[in-house]
Amino acid sequence: MKQETAEKWGLFRGLLQKIQSYHEAVALMNWDLRTGAPRKGAETRAKSIGLLSTEAFKMETSPEMGEYLAYLSQPAVMDELDDTQRRMVLDVQEEYERSVKIPPEKFQAYTELTAHAETLWEDFKENADFPGFEPYLTQIVEKTQEFIDYWGPKATRYDTLLHMYEPDLTVEKLDQVFGQLRDRLVPLVAAVTNAPNKPEAAFLKQRYDVGPQEKFSLFLLEQIGYDFEAGRVDETVHPFETTINHGDVRITTNYKQNDVASAIFSSLHEGGHALYEQNVADELAETPLGQGTSMGIHESQSRFWENVIGRSREFWNRYFGELQQHFPEQLKDVTAEMFYLAVNRAENSLIRIEADELTYNLHIIIRYEIEKMLFNEGLPVSELPKVWNEKYQTYLGLTPPDDGVGVLQDVHWSGGLFGYFPSYALGNMYAAQIAGTLRKEMPELDALVEAGNFQPIKEWLTDKIYKYGKSRKPAEIIKAVTGEDLNPDYLADYLEQKFKSIYGL
């Protein structure tokens, strides 16, 4: 590396380091707001979060940053950098270019609008008041359309949004994979719905004290390899994972006194996100590449640990006994097999976040189709409830009794998160595809799960996925790990096999 390059690189890294400290502060301030900050400090806290985020944004789009990037991205200079350094420059540059294209006052107005709408959304949802929410949503869609113009539309306008959450994913590709998936899932869901025998699951909904639930959840997290010295577990209404810094990857879960399964699967889900973040290579720590590569790949890891592992027969063969010891009364007539069947009971339902592994994907396909209509086909916001209800009837045979449990159920749109929903189904597809390769390379997989020996599995995933952080694109990772591009047949095969067996089809 030439001296000038070394100097510029040092300055660039120094600035990134500084920005990282701001992100750490903001992440902690947000975590704290959700885990136990007192009510009366929340307003000032929100302002402070806004201020520090804006400071970070200013540095990310500063003239210095522009200057470092302009220098470092020159082909001759790029040749002096190693692969990771090059990828860091490209990653930061992409964010930089996206950000500087938006006039700051537009960005500020958008941020204020979505912050406001997110707060209002709770009430509109509660009151099932779509007409009340409509003007806000209309503005958010309009401003998002304006941003797409600033960014420059890709193959379609919606492609621009998709790309933000899943780099290089296109409408063309998603139409194909979601089409393929839908065609295989709709008949499977119908068959399951009409199956004469359904697993008994009522015993999951007895009274289960929170204390033993917490012990068991923490035990499972420890079993799958969550590092408690590099994280902590708290309780919140909506579980989440947040990376404060590389040695501080926190998760939350939620204990329900009338549902023993909820906390278990929330913990495994967020634990999966955390395993990814905790096992990014130390060399990438505290850099823009020191995090999961995309929403879809991130979700593949939460789903892998929650569903592929956590909802497997082998898992409950191993752990049901332990759970039973915590709840001897409630589970005295239940066997491991019965428990396995119960936590896999599938049922058409109206609420995405309560959906089972099988029908979940249809909830996502519905949202994907609607978002595409909004951004590519000019669907007016006012039409959303009608389209939503029609699609729920078509795919799931249900019509929401009101918009609160229909089109208003998710917070995402109020925060401007269009293009995000597909990540959830991508996660399921990636997880199944990755699990297919894992099973081939590790034929003893079931035996390992049944022995509660997750170390080799975690190591395999670390070696193939986690350690790279954001230094590999999602498509690269999938290709490198599984030898092929995203292929929805893995998920369809996995679900078919699993649910046909469970439902005796």
Place this chain on the structure above:
Amino acid sequence: MKQETAEKWGLFRGLLQKIQSYHEAVALMNWDLRTGAPRKGAETRAKSIGLLSTEAFKMETSPEMGEYLAYLSQPAVMDELDDTQRRMVLDVQEEYERSVKIPPEKFQAYTELTAHAETLWEDFKENADFPGFEPYLTQIVEKTQEFIDYWGPKATRYDTLLHMYEPDLTVEKLDQVFGQLRDRLVPLVAAVTNAPNKPEAAFLKQRYDVGPQEKFSLFLLEQIGYDFEAGRVDETVHPFETTINHGDVRITTNYKQNDVASAIFSSLHEGGHALYEQNVADELAETPLGQGTSMGIHESQSRFWENVIGRSREFWNRYFGELQQHFPEQLKDVTAEMFYLAVNRAENSLIRIEADELTYNLHIIIRYEIEKMLFNEGLPVSELPKVWNEKYQTYLGLTPPDDGVGVLQDVHWSGGLFGYFPSYALGNMYAAQIAGTLRKEMPELDALVEAGNFQPIKEWLTDKIYKYGKSRKPAEIIKAVTGEDLNPDYLADYLEQKFKSIYGL
């Protein structure tokens, strides 16, 4: 206010607001480190705290800040401001001038040295290794001496340090009040030490489960008026109070399984600090004046609630029954009176933080005399253990078996906190003096405490002290509340009366 002044004032307040957000982030990051942040994230966290603190410091000493202050502090402009605004300008200006006098690289080096020394101190203390610690302490004293030169010594060099924690307090004044106090306390302590009958206190040291201790501590905090919607209570090894923002005033306490009194008095102590911070007037919130006015006045409030209220006979007449319900076995043969006597048992001891209300002040006077020798009389650091041990023998009749429980026992000096110790004894003196006035103005004081009705007391303190935050200097407050300057006789009278009665002297 002229337009130019209004504009400058707006910019000045905007900059202060921004700095405040940084302080909020740093306070939360520190709180989190002490209450449960994972070990592996601590190193990065420390760096981030350093970075954000430095950013705040840069803004506090920035050319803009200098420009606003230069404009606003002009006599003609000061005339346009109201009293609170003027005091804010003066307060910020004083900090500014102190800070800009130190060359940044010196300040940086000092910060790194003390951070390092604080970490090392734990081991040196553990190993009672003063020679190991000596080179660090020598450097810290040297650098502090250098800072005194930059700041410009006051009447004596040590005055400069005192002033930082207790504005306008002088060695001359402290010599007088500490002399007066010492002359009255030494014979009292001797009499107590030689008293034939001592209160029975062994029952305090049985096994007390943490759960009920926690319930009782939280109950007491609620009783004295701590606002749980504007704060939270956690557990740490060393209890503390920290103001994250005006609506978020947190405290910690420490539950000891073999000591029922420890958490109660820690909670009341930190609760007293918190009552002060929570009741600063809203108009001062999130400004540099929105906090306690000095270390001494702050400490007076923690001591007032811990000792004057919490160690009173009336308090235990009211609350002992409740405590007994939590621990029926342990306290079955104990009465309210016995409990009152036990928590007031006085004993000469070696460790300041374990000292009782009576002897505590002697520990402080020892430290004050030693710090004065260090800064005003050229006492070499190497002589500290010898001087320390001699003074403990003189004042308390004890000689530490090693330096770990002697000169190395406090963290303060490793962090460069010279001039801070007197605040603790000032707190006791202020508390007794304020309580004297309170008792005159509220003759029903004892009855209120015995009824657990602290609302009028909290309101009186809010009206006289809390609401002003830092907009009144400590000396102003004491004069305005009690009608006279700091007078150690109130504390001496209070202690004499209390301990003569307890020890039947």
